[in-house]
Amino acid sequence: MSTLQRRIKRISPVVSLSNHSLTNDEIRRNYEEYGHPDGKQEYSIGIALPKWIVESTNGYYLLAFYGLLFGVLMPTFIGRWWYGSRNMTKEGIETETAARYFKGVKENTSENDVVDMLAASHEFENVLASIILANL
Numbered sequence: 533m534s535t536l537q538r539r540i541k542r543i544s545p546v547v548s549l550s551n552h553s554l555t556n557d558e559i560r561r562n563y564e565e566y567g568h569p570d571g572k573q574e575y576s577i578g579i580a581l582p583k584w585i586v587e588s589t590n591g592y593y594l595l596a597f598y599g600l601l602f603g604v605l606m607p608t609f610i611g612r613w614w615y616g617s618r619n620m621t622k623e624g625i626e627t628e629t630a631a632r633y634f635k636g637v638k639e640n641t642s643e644n645d646v647v648d649m650l651a652a653s654h655e656f657e658n659v660l661a662s663i664i665l666a667n668l
Contacts, residue, residue: 628654 553559553569562571584590621630636649650656 626654 553563559569563569566572579586585594619627621627632652632654633649636645636652
């Protein structure tokens, strides 16, 4: 089979369908009116939610739920995350402690000074305060 014959075999169903579409008055009218030879193509868009959620009797409950979710809970969690992450560096060290380390480390810092800086960490202050309160 030559290349021309394969090409003709591949194109002939399309040509036949086009000829039928243009010669049949109803198909041609559908194509001109709707842009498709089969006529008007209907479609519907829906939401995949349970029926009890979208019923009109539950509208106020659903509105209250969304108001609580998007108006209170989500901003609260995002705010806690945001302000909590501002107090920590990428490495997980509190910014107060990192500032103390940067101010305390010098060229001539001795090993004792490093131990003192570690002991003066902001995290240790919180732990020490809880230990002191537990012993009272």
